[in-house]
Amino acid sequence: MISIKSILEEISKHKKILIGANLVAILSTMLTIPVPLLIPLLIDEIILGKGGTITHTIDHYLTIGSPEYYILTVLLITLFLKAISLLLNLLHIRLFTKISKEVTYVIRKQLLNHLQTVSMSEYDMLGSGAVSAKVITDVDTVDKFVASSVGEIVVELLTLISISLVILYLNWQLALVILFLNPLVMSFYLHVFRKVAKIKKKENKAIEIFQNSLTESLELYNQIRVQNREAYFLNDIDNKAKEIRDRGYQFGLKSEMALEFSRMLIMYSHDIFRSMGILMVLLGLLTIGKMLAIFAYAWIIMRPVDKLMNFM
Incomplete structure (x- = not known):
């Protein structure tokens, strides 16, 4: 019998791809989470003249001494992190799509093999329409569930936890x-x-x-x-x-x-x-820079919460 448990067991058979996809998701989240924090903190460190981790780190590697170069450096770092994160997300989608297609193929094969053992009276009672609906429509639903829901749930859950920790640290x-x-x-x-x-x-x-x-x-x-x-x-x-x-x-x-x-x-x-x-x-x-950073995180956290709500 095909159930949620059997689907998850079928997914778990692709351990290498699954582990790789989850590692990619973790790395993507680690690169994405600091991004909303970088530019807002420059307000405290440059405009308000308080100094801080960002400017001190840049000074450690580069001798700049100009606010314009600090801003340009942070902007380039932000764009670079977002670009790498996008590539990792695309790789994550590709891996989970591969798993979903393999799982749906196995399910369709099981259903077609099961037809050989079904009696004609049972088949007549179900009807060809019901059988085709299960083989086509229901399996397509499973495909979307594995590719989108199961694939995204890892990323969104990691994002939610990471953002929560950052906000707790800030205030x-x-x-x-x-x-x-x-x-x-x-x-x-x-x-x-x-x-x-x-x-x-x-x-x-x-x-x-x-x-x-x-x-x-x-x-x-x-x-x-x-x-x-x-x-x-x-x-x-x-x-x-x-x-x-x-x-x-x-x-x-x-x-x-x-x-x-x-x-x-x-x-x-x-x-x-x-x-x-x-x-x-x-x-x-609270400083103005940290407030703006928290506002940015508060907006970003809506996506994982919304995704988790739809998944549940």
């Missing part, structure tokens, strides 16, 4: 605010999504019934025309198509409403976050 009070509010939003979304998932199951069932009826009607269409019953069969298929429309409308509407409302809550939490950051600068508890 633990602000970090606790954003790290406390985002899980609340996620828990709300998951609660709503469990209800929406039931509607999605009904939609998938309606599609399977429609496909089965359509396939069987087309296979027997000559006999149906001879008996002048095409109007009855086409009307029956039309009713099933309307059911798909209604189920799809319910799922699309409710899922989008839940997702948009969750995103709005995230934006609210970030507004609170930014307001507290400005207040801390006013009270002298």
Whole structure:
């Protein structure tokens, strides 16, 4: 039987590619995380004249002494890190796409081999439409799950953890605010999504019934025309198509409403976050450069949170 467990077991068979993809993801995350911190800290070190790690590190390797060259050097480093990170992300996508295609091929092969052991009575009960739906549509869903969800979940989880650690280092009070509010939003979304998932199951069932009826009607269409019953069969298929429309409308509407409302809550939490950051600068508890860096991280953290919400 094909299940989530069997799919994960099949993925685990590609250990070398899997380990390589995860190492690439870790390296990409390590290169990406410092980027939003570099330019904002120059405000404290150059404009406010406080000095710091960035200018001292540049002075250790290069004798510059000019603010313009500090800015240019940091800009070039930022562009270089982003370019390397992009190449690593493309390599990561390539590796996981290779795994997903191998896994879906094995699943299709198992399904086709299983057809040899299925009795004719069981096959007639399922219908050719249901069988083709499982071999084509359902396996394509697994393909997307492995390539996108499983592939991205590692990167997004690493990004979320890394950003959380950086924000905690910069200012633990602000970090606790954003790290406390985002899980609340996620828990709300998951609660709503469990209800929406039931509607999605009904939609998938309606599609399977429609496909089965359509396939069987087309296979027997000559006999149906001879008996002048095409109007009855086409009307029956039309009713099933309307059911798909209604189920799809319910799922699309409710899922989008839940997702948009969750995103709005995230934006609210970030507004609170930014307001507290400005207040801390006013009270002298945070520098302007660190505040801008935290704001940048607060915006970047939305992507992994959003991806994790969709995955769950």
